[in-house]
Amino acid sequence: MAEPAVLQIDGLHGFYGESHVLHGLSLEVSPGEVVAIIGRNGAGKTTTMRAIMGLLERRTGSIKVKGQETIAALPETIARLGVGFVPEERGIYASLDVTENLLLPPKLGEGGTSLDELYRLFPNLRERRRSQGTRLSGGEQQMLAIARVLRTGADLFLLDEPTEGLAPVIVEQICTVIEGMKNKGLTVVLVEQNFHVASQLADRHYVMEHGRIVDVIARGELDAKLDRVKSLLGI
């Protein structure tokens, strides 16, 4: 590993109240990588994302973002290190219109995509820019959720199930967007139930089960391990 990891998790334990949900998770993401976290429902993938973002009430262990320890940090502090978060539920604000949703996340650094450029990438959003955020279709909301963090100049992105529940055409569009991010040298951590999408985009796959990492599969190894992966995912 020549460059220091953008994201380094060591022995992460996570709790929802009394419930012990993450059991000593460890993973590492290098700059410019696209890393997928795959696994069944309830494996703890979303919990891991929330833990990285500082949104999980109780976490112990170590999470380092760009070399800085963030295990006890506040969400706003973590975000300001240059982390862009697209939650599973998308989190589009109903009390804001599309443009306001786009402009809401503050600039975290240079190199963010400009508003014009975003409208070029996502023409639907320009068309609907004065609509209330939640009036958009599922696919459009997903685009909006990704677009608004692209604007901030973040360079580490956490995308939680970006293609969930979307039509194949939209899924393709989103894959294109994520590939574009990859080409720009941005780092992406992707939680994906859709194995096809994950395998298309990711350099490496972490397989999660019951709050633990049970396997790491590089792109090249996928074919060889396909059966194992499928059984772990239950497909």
Place this chain on the structure above:
Amino acid sequence: MNRGRLSQAVLARAGWAALIAALMVAPWLFYPLFLVKVLCYAMFACAFNLLLGTCGLMSFGHAAFFGAAAYIAGHAAKVWGLPFEAALLCAVAGASLLGAVFGYISIRRQGIYFAMITLALAQLTYFLALQLPFTHAEDGLTGIPRGKVLGLLSLDNNVVLYYTTAVIFLAAFGLVHVILNSTFGQVVRAVRDNETRAVSLGFEVNRFKLLAFTLSAAIAGLAGANKAIAFKLATLVDVHWSTSGNVVLMTLLGGLGTLFGPVAGAVIFVTLENYLADSGLPVQLVIGAIFIGCILLFRRGVVGEIEHLLKR
């Protein structure tokens, strides 16, 4: 879990024994009139706590029932010349009616909005009290006769008054205890914990809540009536929002939702109020400070803390 329930049962029994013993012995140690005041407020706090403990509803307007009953009892005893028991009965009936009406209106909402509505309804009662001639507005209803208990013993004797009040208190307290532990109490608690489930199981949720509210108002009324006759006085203070606030504080100090909490809280509060009145310190200021301190540092209240310690 069994140990917890056992210690709770032991605690309850010990509490009851201590309570009855204390009630019997108290007038030898403290001024009977002071004790009467404590008991009246203890009933008031128990009434408030009943609604909270069963329905999870926190009323900020319980002074409406307390004060209305005070006026009714006073009027019944002084103007209509009714005997003690009848005056109390009138007052409780009046408070229950008011409770049923206010309950019907308030129960449509929950939580914060419920509290706001009870506050507004009590304020309405305050303004009514201000307007209606029989209350004599700022002067208040004075010179309420104490009369006789059971037509035999004169209540002008403070010791007789005390023991009468103690019996009334025990009856009210016992009623609250029974309700909290009864099937009715359990149902209402289930309703509070998971209303959708209860509704789907066919329980008439609102009817239970209304009944709890009315009972709570009735007992608060009993307390107010008793207080008015004991102290020969019913005033606007009895219907003021500060009185509603005081009963909340009392219950908080003693322990919200606990059985003996309201009693402990009333003891502390009345003692404190007496001390402050004598010492010349600003009463409202100190009460406000204690309120704030309690919420930030002492949410479980005295009895709550004791229960918590015993559970370990």
Place this chain on the structure above:
Amino acid sequence: MNAQVILGQLLVGLINGSFYAMMSLGLAIVFGLLGIANIAQGAFYMMGAFFSWMLLRWLGAGYFPALILVPLIVGAIGMVIERLLLRRIYRLDHMYGLLLTFGILTFIQGLFVWLFATAGRPYPVPAELRGGFDLGFMFMPTYRAWVVAASLTFCLATWLVIEKTPLGRTLRAATENPSLTRAFGVNVPALMTFGFGVGVALAGAAGLLAAPIYSVSPLMGGDLVIVVFAVVVIGGMGSILGSIVTSLTLGVLEGLARVVYPQGANMVIFVIMIAVLLVRPAGLFGRQP
């Protein structure tokens, strides 16, 4: 019943309605952002009136300097209270918020009663706003017209900031989804402190506007805030414009009631609240159950 009397009472009603509007707007901001029903709003209103009086009495600072200073002072005190006290109870049930602010109301009112006794102190109408003008159908006292105009200006300015500015955008986002907004890098806790300051500053400003009309007393806020709570139950807290319209309407209705049945005027708003609850439990505009 001559027209002059009716119009006079309508004007008073409009004034009261303006105060209800400023108070309920402040309540709505605090409730939305912090989840707290701030009954201490009455105390901040009273402090606004008192600080105006103090500025005049002790520093010779008149009405117009007070117009700027008083909301700032009250807002600052609010922010301190939020940081020291309110912040500690956010993770608890909403009811504790109401309990705590109730304690704060009691404390502040008790403090001012102790320091200043309960009698009302007069505050003069500023020279520039004395007198009045003849509208033909009625005589309009200048100060009263000013109060309505100023309150509406405060309310509309607040509305503008919330709906049309980046700060307002962030406030709305933080109100709707505080944790996600933090995950974008917004310092939501600081925003909440600021929001509380704004909410109570509105009450303080209302207190200043009220001082020449109602005189200054430690007890002036307690009864008012309960009426404002009723206003909020009727109109809900979801819409700013809804709050303003509801407040003004109720103020006017209260004024009309004062013409017909003066003793009952205080109770009208509560009676309307009862009627609304029986017909539309969720309130007229609100989204809360």
